[in-house]
Amino acid sequence: MTTVRDALDSALVALIASGVDSPRLDAELLLADALGVDRAALYVEGDLRVEGPAARRFQGLVRRRAVAREPVAYLLGRQGFRRLELGVDARVLVPRPESELLVEAAVTALARGARVADVGTGSGAIALALADERPDLRVTGSDLSGEALAVARANGERLGLAVEWVVADGPPPGRFDAVVANLPYIASGERLAPEIARHEPALALYSGPDGLDAIRALVARSAGAVAWIALEHGSEHGAAVRALLRGAGWPRVRTERDLAGSERVTIAC
Numbered sequence: 001m002t003t004v005r006d007a008l009d010s011a012l013v014a015l016i017a018s019g020v021d022s023p024r025l026d027a028e029l030l031l032a033d034a035l036g037v038d039r040a041a042l043y044v045e046g047d048l049r050v051e052g053p054a055a056r057r058f059q060g061l062v063r064r065r066a067v068a069r070e071p072v073a074y075l076l077g078r079q080g081f082r083r084l085e086l087g088v089d090a091r092v093l094v095p096r097p098e099s100e101l102l103v104e105a106a107v108t109a110l111a112r113g114a115r116v117a118d119v120g121t122g123s124g125a126i127a128l129a130l131a132d133e134r135p136d137l138r139v140t141g142s143d144l145s146g147e148a149l150a151v152a153r154a155n156g157e158r159l160g161l162a163v164e165w166v167v168a169d170g171p172p173p174g175r176f177d178a179v180v181a182n183l184p185y186i187a188s189g190e191r192l193a194p195e196i197a198r199h200e201p202a203l204a205l206y207s208g209p210d211g212l213d214a215i216r217a218l219v220a221r222s223a224g225a226v227a228w229i230a231l232e233h234g235s236e237h238g239a240a241v242r243a244l245l246r247g248a249g250w251p252r253v254r255t256e257r258d259l260a261g262s263e264r265v266t267i268a269c
């Protein structure tokens, strides 16, 4: 029988030795999951013990995190995004906080009843957050990966949110007023943390020598077809994406920065 503190301490040793970024947070999330309690309960429920199947599950999760460097979100099978908890696994990118900027921009800017396509929807994070926060919008989520779309569809059904799901390369067929997209934007050959490089789908990450192939193709196909577009991109891509959008005919183009101060989302109308 082990106390919560002892279990966390031994997990910390393994996680620190393996070089993970947030060892204490990860250990707490995994232990809370193994025990079936909230993270706060680890500190307020003094009689919690780590034993039997919960202890074995915790050891297994810590091993997968420390040795295989599996992302915590895949180990838990869920990730928070805006007001939603999404199911995630290795078929989809783990939704990132930066992508909440795209949702914020669309929620603020789009007219009542607008038809909006989330291109490269992955887990459905952006499409589902839009449907949740702006039920008046008509939202379509599309992805080149049928496997990703199965995750998005399951999330939509579980959350009871109305989104149309379409497998498509680039924008889905049909007429839209707006496009939002967090497409892959890593340059091929760029070195990534093991959590990302080993476990997240390559189709969700890499996009040609400068990371802009997917964005370039989407801008070319959206020009003249939609009045408003918001694109997430790499911190070094701001100037290139603004030039692409201006060159394709959008008169008003601006870039928003993420919480780290990096250029992250460019919006054109």
Ligand SMILES: C[S@@+](CC[C@H](N)C(=O)[O-])C[C@H]1O[C@@H](n2cnc3c(N)ncnc32)[C@H](O)[C@@H]1O
Binding pocket: 092, 093, 094, 095, 096, 099, 119, 120, 121, 122, 123, 124, 125, 126, 142, 143, 144, 145, 148, 168, 169, 170, 171, 181, 182, 183, 184, 185, 203, 204, 205, 214
């Ligand atoms: C960076 S992930 C983003 C997933 C999700 N939008 C999010 O923010 O969590 C990019 C997604 O785009 C999809 N994708 C890649 N190339 C695509 C293309 N040409 N057309 C449509 N989707 C594409 C990938 O399968 C992946 O799900």
